[in-house]
Amino acid sequence: MRFKSLNILWKKRLDPSRRKAVFTEYDKQRGYQRYHQYCQSVVTRKFSPKDDMLSTQGLEHITVFDEPTSATTLGSLLAKSEGSIQKENIDYSEMLQVNDDIFLRQMFQNIFTPSIDHKLLHYFKSEYFVYWFAIFHTIPSPQSRRSFLWHCDKGPSRHLKILLYLNDTAVHGGNTEFFDREFTRKFSESGYLFGPVDARQSDLSDLAKKLDLPYQPKKWSMHAGDAIIFEPSQILHRGILPNHGSRYVLTLCLLPSPIPWHTAFDLTKGVGISQNYNWHTNARDIQQYFNS
Numbered sequence: 001m002r003f004k005s006l007n008i009l010w011k012k013r014l015d016p017s018r019r020k021a022v023f024t025e026y027d028k029q030r031g032y033q034r035y036h037q038y039c040q041s042v043v044t045r046k047f048s049p050k051d052d053m054l055s056t057q058g059l060e061h062i063t064v065f066d067e068p069t070s071a072t073t074l075g076s077l078l079a080k081s082e083g084s085i086q087k088e089n090i091d092y093s094e095m096l097q098v099n100d101d102i103f104l105r106q107m108f109q110n111i112f113t114p115s116i117d118h119k120l121l122h123y124f125k126s127e128y129f130v131y132w133f134a135i136f137h138t139i140p141s142p143q144s145r146r147s148f149l150w151h152c153d154k155g156p157s158r159h160l161k162i163l164l165y166l167n168d169t170a171v172h173g174g175n176t177e178f179f180d181r182e183f184t185r186k187f188s189e190s191g192y193l194f195g196p197v198d199a200r201q202s203d204l205s206d207l208a209k210k211l212d213l214p215y216q217p218k219k220w221s222m223h224a225g226d227a228i229i230f231e232p233s234q235i236l237h238r239g240i241l242p243n244h245g246s247r248y249v250l251t252l253c254l255l256p257s258p259i260p261w262h263t264a265f266d267l268t269k270g271v272g273i274s275q276n277y278n279w280h281t282n283a284r285d286i287q288q289y290f291n292s
């Protein structure tokens with residue numbers, strides 16, 4: 001009897017209809033698809049077709065900074081940090097608060113090199129902007145929770161995150177693992193995606209086996225200045241906690257934009273426009289920041 005009710009409870013946690021429900025909510029009901037189409041309709045820059053890994057698989061490992069630039073950037077962020085925010089119940093990670101607009105604008109300018117800019121322009125087929133950014137400092141901790149267990153982020157189907165490692169995997173032992181878009185889509189049949197946070201797992205191999213899917217998570221040895229660009233709502237991912245040092249990761253959340261990122265940055269004073277990293281209830285409200 002006890003096992004039967006546990007089984008029912010578990011089944012409830014596995015629900016294949018959730019993926020469609022999430023994308024219907026964000027893309028259609030909250031209007032993120034319409035907003036994206038609007039951004040595409042006003043793009044003036046030209047971009048040529050690309051079949052890079054980001055387009056074909058939904059994730060790509062790139063080098064953004066060389067080692068010295070990464071070290072200088074991290075040093076400046078630490079020096080400029082005016083404090084940190086720790087989320088409730090998360091004692092292994094904090095977000096550094098840096099408010100120097102001029103420094104941040106230059107930092108983003110250094111990140112959005114012509115080749116990365118073109119990759120993003122091509123991915124969105126529109127301009128893009130930094131919806132929010134955060135500098136995560138994570139320390140060694142024995143127990144993986146939340147974003148350190150397998151998940152997809154809730155949100156529109158077409159948005160991107162950049163995880164820019166400011167120090168080396170070798171220095172801390174931390175990393176991030178991923179499955180590509182095709183695996184994640186097939187795996188969605190298991191009903192695991194977008195389940196309750198407390199049902200997240202560190203090992204999906206049993207569920208993958210039931211679906212006859214090869215279980216080969218991707219990860220790269222992240223050197224200081226390396227980044228992963230990925231579609232967080234369509235790509236299963238999980239952080240790997242550091243085990244012998246501090247891990248510093250700059251996370252950027254990118255959305256399509258009707259105007260280039262630097263104009264958006266100037267209009268929003270560089271703070272990003274998402275309140276507490278939450279999605280706007282209606283994507284129409286994002287446009288108002290750019291009408292001036």
Ligand SMILES: O=C(O)CCC(=O)C(=O)O
Nearest residue numbers: 147153175176238239240
């Ligand atoms: O910290 C990590 O490696 C993963 C973070 C994550 O899940 C996210 O930024 O969506």
Ligand SMILES: [Fe+2]
Nearest residue numbers: 147152153232
């Ligand atoms: Fe995530």
